[in-house]
Amino acid sequence: MRASRYLLATVKETPADAVVISHKLMLRAGMIRKLASGLYTWLPTGLRVLRKVETIIREEMDRAGAQEVLMPVVQPMDLWEESGRAPAYGPELLRITDRHDNAFCLGPTHEEVITDLVRNEIHSYKQLPVNFYQIQTKFRDEIRPRFGVMRSREFIMKDAYSFHIDADSLAQTYDIMYTAYSRIFDRLGLDYRAVEADTGSIGGSSSHEFHVLADSGEDAIAFSDSSSYAANVELAAAKPGSERPTPGEDMREVDTPDTRTIDELVAKYDVPVERTVKTLLVHASEDFGGGLVALLVRGDHELNEIKAEKLASVATPLEFASEEEIRKVIGAGPGSLGPVNLPIPFIADHSVAALADFAAGANSDGKHLFGINWERDVALETTADLRNVVDGDPSPDGQGTLQIKRGIEVGHIFQLGTKYSEALGANVLDENGKSAVMPMGCYGIGVTRVVAAAIEQNYDDNGIIWPGAIAPFDVVLIPLNIRKNQRERELCETLYQQLQDAGIDVLFDDREKERFGVKMADAELLGIPHRILVTEKGIDAGALEYKGRRDTEASSIAVDTLVTTLLEKLER
RNA sequence: CGGAGUAUAGCUCAGCCUGGUAGAGCACCACGUUCGGGACGUGGGGGUCGUAGGUUCAAAUCCUGCUACUCCGACCA
Numbered sequence: 178m179r180a181s182r183y184l185l186a187t188v189k190e191t192p193a194d195a196v197v198i199s200h201k202l203m204l205r206a207g208m209i210r211k212l213a214s215g216l217y218t219w220l221p222t223g224l225r226v227l228r229k230v231e232t233i234i235r236e237e238m239d240r241a242g243a244q245e246v247l248m249p250v251v252q253p254m255d256l257w258e259e260s261g262r263a264p265a266y267g268p269e270l271l272r273i274t275d276r277h278d279n280a281f282c283l284g285p286t287h288e289e290v291i292t293d294l295v296r297n298e299i300h301s302y303k304q305l306p307v308n309f310y311q312i313q314t315k316f317r318d319e320i321r322p323r324f325g326v327m328r329s330r331e332f333i334m335k336d337a338y339s340f341h342i343d344a345d346s347l348a349q350t351y352d353i354m355y356t357a358y359s360r361i362f363d364r365l366g367l368d369y370r371a372v373e374a375d376t377g378s379i380g381g382s383s384s385h386e387f388h389v390l391a392d393s394g395e396d397a398i399a400f401s402d403s404s405s406y407a408a409n410v411e412l413a414a415a416k417p418g419s420e421r422p423t424p425g426e427d428m429r430e431v432d433t434p435d436t437r438t439i440d441e442l443v444a445k446y447d448v449p450v451e452r453t454v455k456t457l458l459v460h461a462s463e464d465f466g467g468g469l470v471a472l473l474v475r476g477d478h479e480l481n482e483i484k485a486e487k488l489a490s491v492a493t494p495l496e497f498a499s500e501e502e503i504r505k506v507i508g509a510g511p512g513s514l515g516p517v518n519l520p521i522p523f524i525a526d527h528s529v530a531a532l533a534d535f536a537a538g539a540n541s542d543g544k545h546l547f548g549i550n551w552e553r554d555v556a557l558e559t560t561a562d563l564r565n566v567v568d569g570d571p572s573p574d575g576q577g578t579l580q581i582k583r584g585i586e587v588g589h590i591f592q593l594g595t596k597y598s599e600a601l602g603a604n605v606l607d608e609n610g611k612s613a614v615m616p617m618g619c620y621g622i623g624v625t626r627v628v629a630a631a632i633e634q635n636y637d638d639n640g641i642i643w644p645g646a647i648a649p650f651d652v653v654l655i656p657l658n659i660r661k662n663q664r665e666r667e668l669c670e671t672l673y674q675q676l677q678d679a680g681i682d683v684l685f686d687d688r689e690k691e692r693f694g695v696k697m698a699d700a701e702l703l704g705i706p707h708r709i710l711v712t713e714k715g716i717d718a719g720a721l722e723y724k725g726r727r728d729t730e731a732s733s734i735a736v737d738t739l740v741t742t743l744l745e746k747l748e749r
Numbered sequence: 750c751g752g753a754g755u756a757u758a759g760c761u762c763a764g765c766c767u768g769g770u771a772g773a774g775c776a777c778c779a780c781g782u783u784c785g786g787g788a789c790g791u792g793g794g795g796g797u798c799g800u801a802g803g804u805u806c807a808a809a810u811c812c813u814g815c816u817a818c819u820c821c822g823a824c825c826a
Contacts, residue, residue: 189775189787190761194819214818268750269824286826320750320824334826386826395825482823494823589826623826658784694786712785722785 178650179673180686180696184221186210187699197393199632200325202641206702208628208649215322215330222703223628225649225682227333230627231312233364233646234335241357243308243337248290250314254280256289260600271318283316288597288619291338295615296603302342305605305615306350310337312624327585327629337620340598342607347592347616351383354590354620358387361622362588366644367631370584372398373408375483383592387622388584389630398584399566403577410581411483413566414573417527426534426548428517433545437512439476442536442545450477454529454537454549456514458498458507458521465490469498469506471523473516473537478528478564485563488524513538517546517555526563585630586623593617641704642726650684651747652676653705655696657712660689665711672709672721672739679740681747701726707746709739 186207194211195201203209208223219227235245254272257263263270271283284290291309299307315334322330337354341347355371362369367389374386386409388398400407436442443450453476461470470490474480486495503511506521515537516523529535536547551557570579597603598615607613628647635642643649654673656665669685676683684705686696700708710722710731721739724731725746734742 188760193755193761196820211818267824315826317825321820321822323820328825332826336826586826621826626826661784692784692786692788694784694788696787697785698787710785714785 178682178684180684180688183684185699185703186220186222187702195325197324197327197633198636199327199393199629202632202636202702203325203629206641206704209326211325215319215328217326217329217331222649226628226643226647227624229647229649230365230624231333231335234312234361234622234624237357237361237364238310238335238337240360241308241353243310243339245311246291246294246309247311247313248284248287248294250284250316251281252284252287252290254282256293256601257282260289260292260597262289269318269320271316285315285317286334286621287311287313287336288338288593288617289601292597292601292603292617295338295340296598296601299340299603299615300605302605302607302613306339306341306346308337308339308350308354308618310335310620325629326625329625332626333624335622335624339618339620340603340615341617342605342613342615344592344594344616347594347618348383351590351592351618354618355385358588358590358620358622362387362389364646365627365631366646367587367627368634369587370398370400370407370582372400372584373412374589375409375411385590386584386586387588387590389587389627389634390582391585391630391633392583393633394583394585396584396586397565397581399570399579399581401572401574401577402580404572404574406572406574406576408573410565411481413579415527415562415564415566416571416573417560417562418531421531421551422533424533424548424550424553426550428546428548428550428554430539430544430546432543433513434543436543436545437510443476446536446545446547448536448547451475452532452535453477454515454532454535455480456516456519456523456538458503458511458514459485460492460496460498461490461522462492465522467492469502469521471514471516471519471521472563473523473525473529474564475526475528475532478526478567480563481565484561488561490522490524507540509538509540509542513540513542513544515539515546515549517549522558524559524561524563525557527560528564530557530560585626585633587627587630588620588622590620591618593619636704639698640702643704643706645706645747648706649682649703650705651682652684652707652709652743653700653703654683654685654709655693655700655711656686657693657710659687662713664716665713668716668736669711672711672736675740676743679744680749681740681743707743709734 188205191201192204207220209217212218273281312335316331319330322328339350369387369389371385371387374384397410399410399413439453455474455476457472458469461468482495485491486493518540533550534548539546566579568581572579594616595614598617603615604612632641656669659666673685706726708724719736720733722731723734
């Protein structure tokens with residue numbers, strides 16, 4: 178590609194809208210432009226990267242035995258009524274009506290459509306297992322799109338759906354997909370982790386997420402330092418801790434005016450945060466007569482809402498009590514709650530149950546209790562795992578301790594079971610001639626998000642540093658002064674042709690209007706892995722100046738070995 | 750959806766408080782100088798000041814409604 182005929186669209190100033198680094202750099206490098214909230218146009222440079230990511234995914238899906246199809250973006254609402262998912266999906270599902278007043282939606286995912294296809298096309302166990310995939314545009318009317326293409330409303334997803342005669346076959350394909358995903362993210366050149374995950378609203382049993390590690394990630398993931406255990410923090414179990422120490426203090430009530438948070442309590446009354454207890458009031462489930470129930474976690478821990486929601490006595494979805502509700506039931510505000518003399522049932526986190534001589538609210542405004550001990554001062558009834566695991570917790574598999582890192586979820590695989598095939602009647606005849614419902618698996622990769630995640634993980638002050646496999650160009654060819662120097666121009670033309678003939682993706686910066694410095698800055702901003710500089714001095718010596726995007730020093734390559742040297746560096 | 754904020758040239762922003770000829774830098778066009786790290790000079794093109802209404806002799810500026818966008822919280826690839 179000649180830069181003079183190419184929409185480079187780089188910008189020097191960072192657009193005001195962008196907050197995360199990938200969004201800033203994608204705008205600056207001329208990869209994307211915003212059309213409206215959560216809607217982006219992909220410019221030539223961005224699309225080049227996107228296509229390379231798609232190609233790797235396609236190759237690995239094909240290798241894993243999946244077949245590519247392409248389903249419509251617009252889907253009839255009938256199917257969503259049939260699967261029963263229409264109400265659950267809510268306003269995130271963008272509903273539209275055609276001229277005949279028929280109801281449709283823009284597809285946020287394609288379980289319904291693929292299941293409809295398979296129930297019509299697959300009739301015998303002999304045709305199973307099958308795995309269909311597509312790389313296609315999805316639309317989810319996100320409440321708050323943000324971070325550029327990291328969380329947009331329209332995005333490209335690779336989604337795959339497998340159908341089976343039984344659970345064993347599903348488990349086998351699931352393993353194949355797990356391996357394929359690992360190969361995909363390896364080839365993309367990303368630092369990632371596969372972690373055990375919650376199945377969320379899609380449903381099903383076993384599930385893994387693939388996370389690209391990056392400090393800006395929206396998810397926290399926990400993994401063991403001495404085993405293969407890795408899980409989303411949402412899911413990671415916090416094991417019951419040590420034995421409770423024997424009481425050493427008497428319980429005493431202390432006036433603590435204007436102390437509503439744990440931070441204030443710790444700062445003003447010199448109590449260690451690990452010996453404080455937070456009391457959170459949530460709505461109780463109907464089965465437990467409604468009303469409120471209290472959840473107790475240590476002051477330095479966070480409530481895990483997913484774990485809380487799974488408790489029988491807690492209403493689903495989890496809903497915190499309002500201040501009015503709390504005052505009505507307790508007679509004190511949310512800053513002064515605690516287990517002693519609490520008029521409602523409570524559930525204590527395991528780590529709270531292991532405390533002695535701890536501090537909590539006195540259920541009376543402006544008062545706290547210190548030196549509280551279980552059984553002596555208040556009976557301990559129910560305990561449960563309520564908190565997020567933290568750095569240094571023991572690994573749930575009993576091996577090593579947990580580390581917490583941030584991750585960007587780029588892939589998710591599920592064993593769905595028969596949720597959709599049953600609702601939509603996707604049956605085959607088994608070997609006994611009996612009708613059987615097909616268990617399903619589904620497997621997603623956020624293709625557009627992968628592009629952003631790759632940048633979050635690979636950049637410096639000068640711009641993007643692409644992993645070689647997905648760079649928009651393999652090489653950039655820069656003449657020092659193309660306007661003045663005819664020899665530089667001629668050599669560049671020759672090299673440009675040679676590189677292209679060798680199948681190398683080269684950007685020849687033949688722009689006459691731009692000076693050398695601008696071209697260098699653009700090459701770095703774009704993150705092109707290899708840079709070749711052609712100079713008059715070099716030509717006399719038969720040499721070219723080479724610099725890898727991550728290199729600190731330039732080196733020299735003989736003109737006549739350029740193509741072979743680059744092919745080696747590109748591992749082709 | 751709740752809370753906060755923004756809207757002026759393609760981009761980054763000033764002007765608004767205190768109403769009176771719409772500005773700067775970058776980008777773009779022309780010419781000249783410059784040329785191993787985002788050059789410089791001269792000249793030029795480009796704006797319904799988000800939108801609808803109100804106040805006023807006069808509104809980018811004051812008032813009201815609406816819309817879009819961004820940020821902070823509950824969803825997800």
